[in-house]
Amino acid sequence: MDQASVRQETARQEKDQSWLQEQLRIGMGGGRFPADSWLRQDALAELYGVSRFVVRGALERLSEAEAIEHVPHRGYRVRRWSHQERLELTEARLVVELAMAPLMMARRTESLMEPVRQACAQFEDAASEGDGEAMFLSNHAFHRALAVLAGNRQLADQVNWLREQGMRGAGPGWPKAGGVERSIREHYAMVEAIDAGDVLGLQGVVQRHLTAWQERFDR
Amino acid sequence: MDQASVRQETARQEKDQSWLQEQLRIGMGGGRFPADSWLRQDALAELYGVSRFVVRGALERLSEAEAIEHVPHRGYRVRRWSHQERLELTEARLVVELAMAPLMMARRTESLMEPVRQACAQFEDAASEGDGEAMFLSNHAFHRALAVLAGNRQLADQVNWLREQGMRGAGPGWPKAGGVERSIREHYAMVEAIDAGDVLGLQGVVQRHLTAWQERFDR
């Protein structure tokens, strides 16, 4: 049984609304639901084996989180970000993440660094196997664990939200242009900077990481 | 016909879900629904003259936005923030708003300043009349208009969300201790700093504004 099946089996233990919400987020991040595609309620209900009522609730919540948009009497569709909006997302991430760097350095503990190192290695493994969905998950796990270091749940939530928004629809385009190797190297560079207590170094890596990401969309 | 009735009449034109959501937000901010109070579906449906279905949708979305919390088979209740969480909210606002100051200064235009000045005066009027709900609305309008100056919708949304969270349950406690006069003065000080192009001055006022607010909860 491969990783994907295990994940699915574990998750199937409770097929409630929040579970479906997470599945839809993964599906959007992994490329199963591309930007501008319509999310039909019946189709999702059948695909995930839940009732349409549950689907409606999940879609409603996702639209509140601005992950998808709602058009009355038309349905819900995956949101497409304009170039301007992507620039704003990147700028916002830059603002928040650079400000978090000194907090992370001041409040980090070894027990908090554990999941960071783990997710860092998992991302590398997923990349070597070319599993897009696993890359999506482990990449988020890495950045999420990193955000925890700052010891401020509000800031962590903000930056997590910004990242999820900005990475939408990046699934199919990620593996190309050798961007993955660069991401892996930069992840390790972040860990090293934190271990060394180098605030400026961490900020530099973060800035390059985000800038490189943004430039993917300029081409 | 007073202001409140006018607002109500205008809003009643369409009693849909998003309308109810806004009413509930206002109700929570203005003190109608205090922290820890349960929001019963039937009661809200009757109070606002909508069906329970609409109420459910609005509650679901509000809980996604973390304005309220959902306890299965118990219901939805207004979220109470712990002291630690308030500190984190203030710290997060400080981080984002201080970083936005130079952006606001660089991108401000006179047409964008118009609503800022207007809301600033409206807040003063509402305070002089002691109308808590109007103060809540105009204060938010002021800060919202201010956030628009930075020319980044993502950052504006983030800081608006943080402010709304942090000000929950502040309605009844606001008018006391002369905090209102201080808020009015600081609002005008922000406008003046922006007009003068004084970034450091703006950041200073913002910092004092937030610190004073946080200290209200320490006593």
Next chain:
DNA sequence: TCATAAATAATTGGCGCCAATCTGCAAGAA
């Protein structure tokens, strides 16, 4: 052939119903 209009199919929106669950109260035993 093309444009327009009517009819049909597909999808979403809203509501009422009933089961599942929790709270509060009352009755009984130690």
Next chain:
DNA sequence: TTCTTGCAGATTGGCGCCAATTATTTATGA
């Protein structure tokens, strides 16, 4: 008296149904 247990009332959770709206296809006329 005090704790436990069972019962009644109230509230929420989930689902099926049908109306409202939109998209698609078909029919009609110039």
